[in-house]
Amino acid sequence: MEYRAFGKTGVKVSVIGMGTYYDPAWIILSRLGIRPGYDRRLRALRVGLEGGINFIDTAEIYGSEPLVGEAIRGFDREELFIATKVWPTHLRYEAVIKATKRSLARLGVKYIDLYQIHFPNRRVPITETMRAMEYLVDNGLIRFIGLSNFSLNQVIEAQGALKKYEVASIQMPYSLMDRRIEADIIPYAKKNGMAVIAYYPLGHGRLIREFPRDALEVIARNHGPKTVAQVVLNWIISKHENVFPIPRASNPDHVRENLGAAGWRLSEEEIRILESIRFG
């Protein structure tokens, strides 16, 4: 596995992370303590950790924090980068702190590496939420503050609401079939030393289905056989120093495959060929 500085934080994070949003049914059932496919998902996460991935993304809403907590047991906590998110209905000062404590308990850890605001909430002043975030950093409950699903203006406003710390990262959808953030978020993040976390890096699976197989032959000529997942994840890390894809895989074989997305680089010409593909 390869590691890169997570923006200005300087923390070494694997270039490929792992997402743990499964599906709405999993979220609902997990509230009842029912977690279908738990063991397989646990194995998948452990394959990633054993393969050197140290970055796992979850959220209080996903119902997967206990799974992540179990997956990381036995691994060196200091080497891991655990990211979770606070839901927009918990953005009042006291609510943020309570939500953090619940996430810590579910994850079974003493601190969260990256605590992200899952979505903005216009009904809560961002200054109030950020005051709570700074309290959490000051008290060692979280290390870094992140955002998710914020527009560029909202990112700038959120940064302005912080008194002592900087926004470490912004999590947005990004893949070969959804390049909207190249217009604003990515350049801003690059300029300001912010990491970008790419969610839906496989287009929620759609990219795997729709990617034209003949494009793989061009890549194979220079790099040996690569799968669609490996190519489209590599496209992100070849193109950007500061963008970290977090594919989710319930299938351990998929994680094994995704590990092979690191350790090589597409050429500029190959990147151009991939970017000329038109998706429906």
Ligand SMILES: NC(=O)c1ccc[n+]([C@@H]2O[C@H](COP(=O)([O-])OP(=O)(O)OC[C@H]3O[C@@H](n4cnc5c(N)ncnc54)[C@H](OP(=O)(O)O)[C@@H]3O)[C@@H](O)[C@H]2O)c1
């Ligand atoms: N911040 C937000 O609002 C937000 C929103 C959505 C997602 N996210 C985060 O981003 C993560 C990734 O998004 P996502 O899970 O929705 O979409 P994704 O990672 O783009 O795609 C997941 C799909 O790709 C499949 N897959 C994974 N590796 C594969 C491989 N090597 N070959 C073939 N198929 C493969 C998975 O199958 P299997 O599961 O069967 O292995 C699953 O069906 C989430 O888990 C979550 O942590 C954040």
